[in-house]
Amino acid sequence: MMRLAAIRTAVLVMVALSACNKAPPLDNVCSYGPLPATSEVAAGQGGLVTQAATDAYFYAFDGAGKQVGSAHVNALLPLKPGEYQLKVNNSVHMGAVESATLTKCPTGGVLVNGSTDDYYNVFDDAGKELASAHIGAALSLFQGSYQIRLNNSSSAAQVQSGTTANLTTGTVNVDASTDEYYYVFDSAGSQLASSHLGKPLGLFAGMYTVKLNNSESKAEVGAETSNIPAGTLVLEGSTDEYYYVFNAAGTQLASSHLGRPLALFPGSYNVKLNNSTATTSVATSPITIGSGSITLQGSTDEYYYVFDHAGTQLASAHLGRPLSFLPGDYTAKLNHVSIPVRVEAGRANENQTGSLTVKSSGSGYYSVFDSAGTQLASKELNQPVSLPAGEYLVKAGSNTRTVAVTAGQSSVVNL
Known part of the structure; x- marks a missing residue:
């Protein structure tokens, strides 16, 4: 019986020794060796070092994801035996720690x-x-x-x-x-x-x-x-307005205030100013395009309109407010009366209009016609209407008068 008990005791001791000397898991990154005698590690613990060439820190997390320690790279971190998730700059590797063992994990x-x-x-x-x-x-x-x-x-x-x-x-x-x-x-x-x-x-x-x-x-x-x-393109002008740049396919690319340049890669572009258009090529040298302005001056609270040679309306503005356009021939209209206008770069084209008022003690409206009998405008009696210089036919009720309008002057018809 005593011999059998001795055998059992020997087997248990061997199993215990085998467990204590269990080899760390295979790892193509970390290496394992004896803990140096000078290491300040508590009994039963091991040490872990993350090796790196930069000034960084590493962190150790247990199986539950809890941080259990940190140290500067190349410094020893004492840990209890077990497997840990190591992080350096949030990159991750698993490392094992054994009692009295030094684990080295290089980065x-x-x-x-x-x-x-x-x-x-x-x-x-x-x-x-x-x-x-x-x-x-x-x-x-x-x-x-x-x-x-x-x-x-x-x-x-x-x-x-x-x-x-x-x-x-x-x-x-x-x-x-x-x-x-x-x-x-x-x-x-x-x-x-x-x-x-x-x-x-x-x-x-x-x-x-x-x-x-x-x-x-x-x-x-x-x-x-x-x-x-890259090159630059600028459209110069004297008004407080913007110009627009389009590519060859007609897609708008950019816009800028008159006088403020736009940078563009070399190529062909269309430039629009109040819907007047010019084609230009941009190279690496600055490109400058000039514009001129049109202004219809008048004393009434009315608007004038500008058309291209094809009869397409391009823009409109209140009397007295200038509009900038690219050089060319245009038609300005005020109350359906046309004024041919030529725009030249750097020049302001001003056209003075006159006004007409039909005065009456009664109420109602008067109408203005051209020499061909086409109605141009109508206004309430005693209210002025602006017109380019010329002769017009005025009708109010059964009354008809021929009136001459002079640029810069006010004509009055009394009924």
């Missing part, structure tokens, strides 16, 4: 090189952002596959323990003299980034579309700066 790194003052971002395979750093500064990460984004352009990075994945970027830049911004799009048409003219953007190598006031240019970005030439 690798990623470094994005470039010449711009930008930041890059690191994402995992699931698209979750993990960390970011300035161009030229490395980030420590556990071994694995990552997506690196710079101004939303992407590059894959395979990080290996103990090494740094170096990624090189290029730049795109649009230079022009205006205070405007350019925009960068990928091949799918998604906007990636924008920058002020003259300020480069860092991008990973690839083909991109660059837009400037909705004009477009292609850019192939490599390891060097891709400078895209």
Whole structure:
């Protein structure tokens, strides 16, 4: 009986020793060795070190996701035996800790090189952002596959323990003299980034579309700066109005106040000012287009209208308010009376009108006709109507008069 009891005791001791000396799990990242005698680790605990070449911290989480410790990389973190989730810059690896054992888990790194003052971002395979750093500064990460984004352009990075994945970027830049911004799009048409003219953007190598006031240019970005030439277009004028720029397909691209230039990529464009149109070609040199103005002066609260040579109405304005147009021949109309007008760049074309008033002690309306008998306007008695200089027929009730209207003067008919 005593011999049998001794055998059982020996078996239990062997099982216990086997459990105490259980080998850590196989791991292609972490390594395991004896805990140095100088380590300040409590009895029954082990130690864990995350090795890295950057100034970072690592964090340890238990199986329930609770953070149980943290330390600077390359510093020892005492932990109870068990498996832990380790995080460096939110990259993750599992590490095991055994009693009186030192676990070493090395990281690798990623470094994005470039010449711009930008930041890059690191994402995992699931698209979750993990960390970011300035161009030229490395980030420590556990071994694995990552997506690196710079101004939303992407590059894959395979990080290996103990090494740094170096990624090189290029730049795109649009230079022009205006205070405007350019925009960068990928091949799918998604906007990636924008920058002020003259300020480069860092991008990973690839083909991109660059837009400037909705004009477009292609850019192939490599390891060097891709400078895209641009020019400027300005429509000069003396009025408080805006001009509009269209591409060859008739799509409006941009607008600006008269006298304020727009930056555009080289190409052919249509410029509109109060619906008058001119075609121009933009190169890298500044393009200036002149306009002139039309004003119908008058003393009444009425509007005049401007038409092109085809009879299409282009614009209207209150009497006394100027309208700017591109050079050409136009027709101004006031109360259906036409005035031919020629617009020349840099010149103001003013036309003075006169007024007509039919006065009566009664009430009612009077009508104005041209020499052909076409009615031009009607007004309440005693109220003035503005007309270009000329002879008109006035009717009020059964009364008919011929009246001459003189520019800048008021004609009165008493009934």
